[in-house]
Amino acid sequence: MAPTATYPNLRRTILAALALAALGLLAFAGVASADLATPESGGSSNADDIDTLYKFVLVLAIIIFIAVEGVLVYSLIKYRNRKGAVAAQIHGNTKLEIGWTVGAAVLLVVLGGVTFAFLGDIRNPPNSSANGYNGPGTEPVKFASAEDRQPPNGRALRIQVNGQQYLWRYTYADGDDNRLNNVFAYTEMVVPTDTTVTLAIKAQDVIHSWWIPQLGGKFDAVPGHTNYTWFKIPGDKAGQVFRGQCAELCGRNHANMVATVRAVTPDQYKLWLAGKKRAIETGNKAVIAQRKALFPTEEDQVTEDSAVNPTP
Template sequence: MAPHSPGTDQIDTLLWIGFVVAAIAIVAINGALIYAVRRYRGARDTDPRQVRGGRRTQFRVGALLSLFAMAVLIVSLVYTEKARETPTTGSAGLASARSEPLRIEATGQQWLWRYDYPNAAFSYYKLVVPVDTTIELGLVSTDVIHTWDVPQLAAKRDAVPGKTNHVVFRADEEGAYDGQSATFSGQAYAAMRTEVDVVSPQEYKDFIAEQKAGIQAAQDRVVGLIKEGEVP
């Protein structure tokens, strides 16, 4: 899965570093283990020397391990801090989101995501955002804990009832990105998916206008029905 946001770029790099370091560590440990077993097995009759390691060896090994841990820690801190940086809206992005990010509220509920855009438009399941624009999703939940996870665009974050969590991203390419809720939330948890459509700023404006018109039409229809007495 190729990253499509500055933050996920950093996450991807750190993941690769971690993968390589872990692979080397696993091969080294198991290599030493297998070597020791093969080299010294079956020498049953010999009476091995009763050697014990001194304190100095332990300090040396401990110091080496500490250095390794420090190196991993520093690399992780650097990349995590980079991944946390808030990107700024680029030239191809939504003009109105230049100074501060486009704020959209994402509400998790069993088992669907609802997105509330500025200007009172909303959509279910599908989030539509303009390309090259900084988006700040405010994650809330109306029932249980959910996790908003679109791995190509952003770090995953939990929507916990009573708290607001934030996801910031800037999609660099138009297209559709799949996501799935990543915290067990009951029966239909597996089907709780979402999709992010990254479109041009003009298409985004059209979408918002269309949603608002649709919502308005639906409301008018309900109001009409109430007036006609069909809905009590």
């Protein structure tokens, strides 16, 4: 009878141990514990401001929580039920009620003021640094909408981010009337450091969500609509890779829709861009030659624009 009596306790102990082990694995996983209780930051000033604002609100919330719960615990202990005691009948305290109403209003004003103080730097991109990239694609552009914010001098590297099941496509502006040229890449975005990068984010099938936590907040990629954001990676982050993932459930392979941003120096970016152009030109010529061999009568319909780089 003894083993039967202790079996439920043993089962509960095993289940509790497994639950604690699972929580431990989650807590100490690299991704799960990134910045632990606060947003990731360090890749761009807007992400740093989001992190700072979050920490300010978190500290204030912890102080209020401890104060409220402290009063609650104190009241539970001091005024706990005692033998022969009679509960006091309290009909209100006007001064106390005015005090916590004014206190709550002051907290809201403080939170609102601090939020608006950070909001401008989070939303509005700064100028690129003097030693940043200043080549094709950074010419001043016209505002596409009120949300399409540009640096004060209007110069930024514009990249179009297109979400499609289940990958990201990045198309780089060529600086010619701000049209998008044939330079494009999938999954990994390569950007120069010390350079303001503005993103025009859209989708071609379902709703996706672009989010690289260390580079700022997440933005939805919506078919038929364009969202805009920006980041600027400091020069000392050259060589670093920032990782993210689609943050909107977009289908059965949503988990595989990862994104990376690789930061390089402006000189390395120029070499990468030139290499990409040569690779695309070579691919275009090969496809055109093959197309001509297979369909000689359609020779005049084949262009380098439609060979390798179809419109996203």
